[in-house]
Amino acid sequence: MAFQKNMVDEQHSEGTFVHVPNPHLEKMKSDILYHFALGTGTHDFPALFGDVKFVCVGGSPSRMKAFITYMAEELGIGGPGSDYPNICAGTDRYAMYKAGPVLSVSHGMGIPSIAIMLHELIKLLYHSKCSNVTIFRIGTSGGIGLPPGSVVITKQSVDAMFKPQFEQIILGKSVFRNTNLNEKLAEDLMECAKELDQFNTVIGNTMCTLDFYEGQARLDGAICSYTEKDKLQYLQEAYKAGVRNIEMESSVFAAMCNLSGLSGAVVCVTLLNRLEGDQITTPHDILKEYQTRPQKLVGHLIKKYLGKQ
Amino acid sequence: MAFQKNMVDEQHSEGTFVHVPNPHLEKMKSDILYHFALGTGTHDFPALFGDVKFVCVGGSPSRMKAFITYMAEELGIGGPGSDYPNICAGTDRYAMYKAGPVLSVSHGMGIPSIAIMLHELIKLLYHSKCSNVTIFRIGTSGGIGLPPGSVVITKQSVDAMFKPQFEQIILGKSVFRNTNLNEKLAEDLMECAKELDQFNTVIGNTMCTLDFYEGQARLDGAICSYTEKDKLQYLQEAYKAGVRNIEMESSVFAAMCNLSGLSGAVVCVTLLNRLEGDQITTPHDILKEYQTRPQKLVGHLIKKYLGKQ
Numbered sequence: 001m002a003f004q005k006n007m008v009d010e011q012h013s014e015g016t017f018v019h020v021p022n023p024h025l026e027k028m029k030s031d032i033l034y035h036f037a038l039g040t041g042t043h044d045f046p047a048l049f050g051d052v053k054f055v056c057v058g059g060s061p062s063r064m065k066a067f068i069t070y071m072a073e074e075l076g077i078g079g080p081g082s083d084y085p086n087i088c089a090g091t092d093r094y095a096m097y098k099a100g101p102v103l104s105v106s107h108g109m110g111i112p113s114i115a116i117m118l119h120e121l122i123k124l125l126y127h128s129k130c131s132n133v134t135i136f137r138i139g140t141s142g143g144i145g146l147p148p149g150s151v152v153i154t155k156q157s158v159d160a161m162f163k164p165q166f167e168q169i170i171l172g173k174s175v176f177r178n179t180n181l182n183e184k185l186a187e188d189l190m191e192c193a194k195e196l197d198q199f200n201t202v203i204g205n206t207m208c209t210l211d212f213y214e215g216q217a218r219l220d221g222a223i224c225s226y227t228e229k230d231k232l233q234y235l236q237e238a239y240k241a242g243v244r245n246i247e248m249e250s251s252v253f254a255a256m257c258n259l260s261g262l263s264g265a266v267v268c269v270t271l272l273n274r275l276e277g278d279q280i281t282t283p284h285d286i287l288k289e290y291q292t293r294p295q296k297l298v299g300h301l302i303k304k305y306l307g308k309q
Numbered sequence: 310m311a312f313q314k315n316m317v318d319e320q321h322s323e324g325t326f327v328h329v330p331n332p333h334l335e336k337m338k339s340d341i342l343y344h345f346a347l348g349t350g351t352h353d354f355p356a357l358f359g360d361v362k363f364v365c366v367g368g369s370p371s372r373m374k375a376f377i378t379y380m381a382e383e384l385g386i387g388g389p390g391s392d393y394p395n396i397c398a399g400t401d402r403y404a405m406y407k408a409g410p411v412l413s414v415s416h417g418m419g420i421p422s423i424a425i426m427l428h429e430l431i432k433l434l435y436h437s438k439c440s441n442v443t444i445f446r447i448g449t450s451g452g453i454g455l456p457p458g459s460v461v462i463t464k465q466s467v468d469a470m471f472k473p474q475f476e477q478i479i480l481g482k483s484v485f486r487n488t489n490l491n492e493k494l495a496e497d498l499m500e501c502a503k504e505l506d507q508f509n510t511v512i513g514n515t516m517c518t519l520d521f522y523e524g525q526a527r528l529d530g531a532i533c534s535y536t537e538k539d540k541l542q543y544l545q546e547a548y549k550a551g552v553r554n555i556e557m558e559s560s561v562f563a564a565m566c567n568l569s570g571l572s573g574a575v576v577c578v579t580l581l582n583r584l585e586g587d588q589i590t591t592p593h594d595i596l597k598e599y600q601t602r603p604q605k606l607v608g609h610l611i612k613k614y615l616g617k618q
Contacts, residue, residue, distance in 0.1 A: 022533035031529065034589045035418075035521075062401045092371045093418065109344075109402065112419025112557050116521045122531035160478045170523045171535060171543045172469045210519075212344075212425045214479045220340065222431035223568055224331035226480060234480045248421055259532055280343045 015131035018122060019261040031127065033120040037090030040127050048087075049128035053101040054302050055121065055135040057114070058294075059249070061086075061095035061106040067138070067295050068097035068104040074299050075100055075308060102302065107137075107249065111210060114249040118256045125262075134185065134263045134305070138294035141206070141247040142216060143270025144239045148282060149290045151199055151297060153189045154181055154206040154266035155242075157250035160215065162207070162241035166251040177255035179208075182263045189265055192300040199293050204244030206266060208251035216246050218278040235274055245270050267294040324440035327431060328570040340436065342429040346399030349436050357396075358437035362410040363611050364430065364444040366423070367603075368558070370395075370404035370415040376447070376604050377406035377413040383608050384409055384617060411611065416446075416558065420519060423558040427565045434571075443494065443572045443614070447603035450515070450556040451525060452579025453548045457591060458599045460508055460606060462498045463515040463575035464551075465489055466559035469524065471516065471550035475560040486564035488517075491572045498574055501609040508602050513553030515575060517560035525555050527587040544583055554579050576603040 025031070030041035038045075056071075058064050068084045071077075077100045078084075087096040094117055097104045105121060107114040114137075125133055143150055156164040157179040165176045186203055193201035213221025217231040238246075250266045257264030269290045271280050280287070334340070339350035347354075365380075367373050377393045380386075386409045387393075396405040403426050406413045414430060416423040423446075434442055452459055465473040466488040474485045495512055502510035522530025526540040547555075559575045566573030578599045580589050589596070 020531050022528075022531060024528040024533055024537075028529065028588075032588050032590060060401050092369050108417045108419075108422055109425060110417075110419045110421025112519050112521070112524075113417055113422050115519075116418060119522045119530040119532070126531070160481045162481075168523060169469045169519060171526055171539060172471075210421050210424075210478060212421070213428045214477060215421075217480055219331075219333040220337065221428040222329050222331060222435070223428070223565070224333055228333075230480060256532070279337075279341050281341060 016261060017129070017131050018125040018133060020122060020126045021259055025123070031123060033124060035091060035093040035116050036088045036096065036120050036124070038088065038124070045124065045128040049098070049103065049124060050130060051101055052098070052103045052125065052128065052130050053133060055103045055105065055133060056138055056298060057105045057107050057117065057135065058138045059107060059109050063291060064095060064104045064106045065097055068099050068102065070295055071102045071104070071299055071302065072099035074303060075102070075306070101306070110248045111208070111252045115252045115256070118253065122256065122260045122262070135257060136264070136298045137249060137253050137266045138298055139247055139249065139268040140271050140291060141245040141268040142272055142274045143245050144235055144243055144274050146202065146244060146270050146273060147200060148270055148272050149199060149293070150270050151193065151201040151293050152206060152245040152268055152270060153186045153201065153203045154250055155186060155203050156180055156205050157208045157254045157266065158205050158241065158243060159251060160207065160209055162238060162243065166255040168255070178258050179251045179254040180258070181254050181265055185263050185265045189267060189297060189301055192297055192304065196296060196300055198296070201297070202244055205242040206250045206268065207238055207243045207246045209246060209248055212248065216274070220278045232275065246274065267297055269293045325570060326438070326440050327434040327442060329431060329435045330568055334432070340432060342433060344400060344402040344425050345397045345405065345429050345433070347397065347433070354433065354437040358407070358412065358433060359439060360410055361407070361412045361434065361437065361439050362442060364412045364414065364442060365447055365607060366414045366416050366426065366444065367447045368416060368418050372600060373404060373413045373415045374406055377408050377411065379604055380411045380413070380608055380611065381408035383612060384411070384615070410615070419557045420517070420561045424561045424565070427562065431565065431569045431571070444566060445573070445607045446558060446562050446575045447607055448556055448558065448577040449580050449600060450554040450577040451581055451583045452554050453544055453552055453583050455511065455553060455579050455582060456509060457579055457581050458508060458602070459579050460502065460510040460602050461515060461554040461577055461579060462495045462510065462512045463490055463559055464495060464512050465514050466517045466563045466575065467514050467550065467552060468560060469516065469518055471547060471552065475564040477564070487567050488560045488563040489567070490563050490574055494572050494574045498576060498606060498610055501606055501613065505605060505609055507605065510606070511553055514551040515559045515577065516547055516552045516555045518555060518557055521557065525583070529587045541584065555583065576606055578602045
């Protein structure tokens with residue numbers, strides 16, 4: 001395919017381009033990224049996004065806006081009080097912000113929601129001819145056996161049976177994809193955590209579930225058919241399998257990074273220790289501080305990579 | 310269980326209460342609905358929500374705000390230009406609006422996102438002692454073999470293998486749940502469509518997928534390993550199985566309605582005919598009008614049920 005040949009040529013001359021394993025795309029005259037309200041026919045992607053080197057994604061739109069403001073300050077981009085407009089203002093599905101080489105995008109909650117965003121994001125980076133892009137998911141999670149506020153850098157994302165795989169259903173059939181994350185990037189982040197020395201940080205496995213209540217063995221949903229003993233046994237088994245936190249997006253994130261050649265990392269703070277409870281009762285201001293921890297860690301790494309630290 | 314006995318007593322005297330099949334809830338002193346930023350310890354649920362009879366849920370927060378404004382006007386609640394504040398303003402996970410007996414809640418995209426919302430919504434209705442509640446999902450979808458702009462009232466929600474079931478993983482094991490929807494409610498909605506006579510409306514099966522691109526046989530995602538022929542064959546098979554549209558939330562919606570005793574209906578407009586393409590190229594203003602169609606249909610039914618039509 002001419003499309004793949006170009007990719008290889010470009011990789012040799014200018015670095016690693018984003019890989020889009022879809023031969024149909026080259027036949028399309030234009031591409032509408034519907035859930036971003038952006039399109040190649042209406043927007044100049046290379047001009048808008050060609051300089052992007054770091055993408056940070058997270059569930060909440062307001063947290064991703066806070067992240068871009070924080071990063072701009074840290075990188076000395078724009079003056080104090082600068083505003084960063086939402087690039088996806090034409091839709092309320094996702095929010096997107098940019099400051100210099102950093103793009104910040106919200107993804108909502110759960111695998112399907114982040115998957116839609118990642119399909120369109122990977123195409124956006126491809127159409128923009130971006131190279132050497134590193135992507136981070138910064139988020140919140142439930143911890144297992146860790147004090148609340150700990151940060152977990154994901155080694156492998158595992159499913160509800162603790163297997164490092166993501167099940168993608170294609171034309172009604174299951175396909176299993178690898179969910180390993182970039183080891184070097186995880187180690188670099190751990191190094192940053194040591195340099196910052198502000199909060200407990202570990203590298204561990206992250207369980208990725210399709211549900212927050214029954215899927216994570218919570219006792220406080222609208223529906224529950226198991227006992228507290230069953231719950232604790234399941235979470236203890238997860239701990240023995242190396243799981244240190246539970247969230248709802250990492251598996252498809254890892255799988256899609258692997259398929260598109262993006263270096264990816266997942267950095268989540270734990271809001272509670274699930275061995276001790278299910279409800280998130282920590283006061284709002286403490287939770288808010290917890291949520292800045294993945295931002296600080298990723299921000300520190302970005303500054304280091306850009307030679308600003 | 311005392312909890313279940315009360316439910317039965319109450320049902321006899323005052324109508325059908327929301328059923329919460331979780332014996333652990335009665336042991337909890339208070340309940341924090343984390344993703345709504347509401348809690349029984351901080352909010353008077355019966356005072357705030359006790360009169361709710363109809364709940365309408367949909368993906369987009371702005372569409373759910375538009376719906377409550379429309380419903381308030383239709384029901385003659387509040388003056389023209391009345392504003393309906395977001396009840397979940399303390400979070401950006403979901404948005405919630407209320408006008409008289411109608412509650413309107415956003416749920417984001419995908420099964421995990423709507424499931425979190427439904428767990429908390431069902432508990433909200435339970436804590437508020439609501440009775441005889443009917444719930445509607447109004448949304449957008451891809452149609453199969455229907456002209457764009459058609460409205461599909463879901464008979465059964467089926468999975469990617471066209472089976473009427475929802476797979477819930479509990480403690481690492483699969484449990485399959487029924488995804489039938491209330492037949493009488495679907496027929497009442499069809500009757501309303503005939504009365505309105507403004508757009509094509511059908512009752513059909515709805516395929517609910519975990520993914521918008523590969524999961525719905527699209528050729529325009531970042532990743533695609535099948536041919537156009539494979540795609541069309543799959544969609545034709547879906548059509549033969551009675552599938553008329555594809556979306557990403559109906560299966561868990563139906564399953565949770567069944568478990569909590571809520572009468573539920575799914576009403577989605579089709580934005581395109583998937584046998585003819587994958588990209589949503591219809592102009593913005595036409596799409597916007599399409600999106601009002603499920604609102605009009607559900608609004609008409611609510612008015613009829615309240616004796617205002």
